[in-house]
Amino acid sequence: xxxxxxxxxxxxxxxxxxxxxxxxxxxxxxxxxxxxxxxxxxxxxxxxxxxxxxxxxxxxxxxxxxxxxxxxxxxxxxxxxxxxxxxx
Amino acid sequence: xxxxxxxxxxxxxxxxxxxxxxxxxxxxxxxxxxxxxxxxxxxxxxxxxxxxxxxxxxxxxxxxxxxxxxxxxxxxxxxxxxxxxxxxxxxxxxxxxxxxxxxxxxxxxxxxxxxxxxxxxxxxxxxxxxxxxxxxxxxxxxxxxxxxxxxxxxxxxxxxxxxxxxxxxxxxxxxxxxxxxxxxxxxxxxxxxxxxxxxxxxxxxxxxxxxxxxxxxxxxxxxxxxxxxxxxxxxxxxxxxxxxxxxxxxxxxxxxxxxxxxxxxxxxxxxxxx
Numbered sequence: 001x002x003x004x005x006x007x008x009x010x011x012x013x014x015x016x017x018x019x020x021x022x023x024x025x026x027x028x029x030x031x032x033x034x035x036x037x038x039x040x041x042x043x044x045x046x047x048x049x050x051x052x053x054x055x056x057x058x059x060x061x062x063x064x065x066x067x068x069x070x071x072x073x074x075x076x077x078x079x080x081x082x083x084x085x086x087x088x
Numbered sequence: 089x090x091x092x093x094x095x096x097x098x099x100x101x102x103x104x105x106x107x108x109x110x111x112x113x114x115x116x117x118x119x120x121x122x123x124x125x126x127x128x129x130x131x132x133x134x135x136x137x138x139x140x141x142x143x144x145x146x147x148x149x150x151x152x153x154x155x156x157x158x159x160x161x162x163x164x165x166x167x168x169x170x171x172x173x174x175x176x177x178x179x180x181x182x183x184x185x186x187x188x189x190x191x192x193x194x195x196x197x198x199x200x201x202x203x204x205x206x207x208x209x210x211x212x213x214x215x216x217x218x219x220x221x222x223x224x225x226x227x228x229x230x231x232x233x234x235x236x237x238x239x240x241x242x243x244x245x246x247x248x249x250x251x252x253x254x255x256x257x258x259x260x261x262x263x264x265x266x267x268x269x270x271x272x273x274x275x276x277x278x279x280x281x282x283x284x285x286x287x288x289x290x291x292x293x294x295x296x297x298x299x300x301x302x303x304x305x306x307x308x309x310x311x312x313x314x315x316x317x318x319x320x321x322x323x324x325x326x327x328x329x330x331x332x333x334x335x336x337x338x339x340x341x342x343x344x345x346x347x348x349x350x351x352x353x354x355x356x357x358x359x360x361x362x
Contacts, residue, residue: 007263007321008210008272017323043208054212085319087143087203087213088271 008083012040027069093125104159115277121169122182143203146276148238149314150197157193175235177217251333255294272322283343283358286330314358
C-alpha cells in the first residue's frame, strides 16, 4: 500500500508525502506507519488507539469509517490520511 | 456598549501599494487586532488554543475602503476593534476600523468558525459551538443571535445574470510556509494575495483587447468579500480562476481558488469591486 500524507501531517512523517508500507489491511498499514513515525502516532490516534475523528482515512478515494479500518489492502492500493482543518 | 480595543498603528510602507492599503496587510492587521481584543476582554489567542482547546478558522471576510489613506498621509493611524459571538455560538465576529487623517479609511469584518480541538500536536479540530467558559466572558450586547450571512453567493448570482463577462484567466500557485500559520495550514488572508495575483495576471494578459480591465491596476478597490470553505495546507498546489465582469457600473473580479488537480472543489472565493 502507498500511504499519502498531506500538508498539516507532513512534519510528523519527516516530510515524506508518499510512503510505501507492507500490510494486509488498512489498520495494519496505520500500525506500521505509526511505528515508523512515532510522532505521528500521538497525532493520528487517541489514547484508546482509535483514529481521531478529526482525521480522514480513505482507501482509493473512499472515506473509511472507524469500523471499516480492517479493510484488506493490496500492494498498489492508495491510502490517504488527511486532516480537514486545524485550529491554529 | 460593546467593549472596544483601540490603539495607534505605526504605518510603514509595506502596508501600502501606490494606490491604497493592501488587502493582505489589512487581513493580517485585522487578525492581530482580533487577537488583541480577545486578550484584553476574553483570553489570549494562545490560551484559547492550548488551554481551552478552541481553535478559530476564518470563514468570511468583508472589507470596505471608505476614505483615502496613503503612506504619504500620516505616520500613524488609529485602530478600533470590537468582537461578538453570533448565531448559536457558531461564529465569532471581529470588526476593525483603521482611521487616518481623512476619517475611517478601512472598515473590516471577519467572521470565524470555532473548532473543538482534539488535543493533538497538529491542532486538528472540528467545527463546534463556543464553550460556556468562553461565551460567559462576553457581555450581553456582544452576543448576537442572528448569524452573519456572506454576500458571496448573492453577488455571484447577480454577476452571472446581470454582468457582462469581460475576460477570464487561471493562474497556478503553491502554498509555502510563508503562506501558513502555526499548524502548516494556510493563513486565510493569503486568499486576498492570491486573488490580487489572479487579477494582475488577467490585466497583464487581456488589457490589450479589453483596456477597461486596466482599472483593476490603476484604481482603488472599493470593497472585497471573501469566503473560505476548505483549508489549503503546506505544499498544496492550487489554481486561482479569475473572471472580470462589468456590473452595475463597476469593474468586478470574481476569484475561485481550488486545488490544482480538482478545479470543481472550490476552497475559497473572493470578489473585488472597483
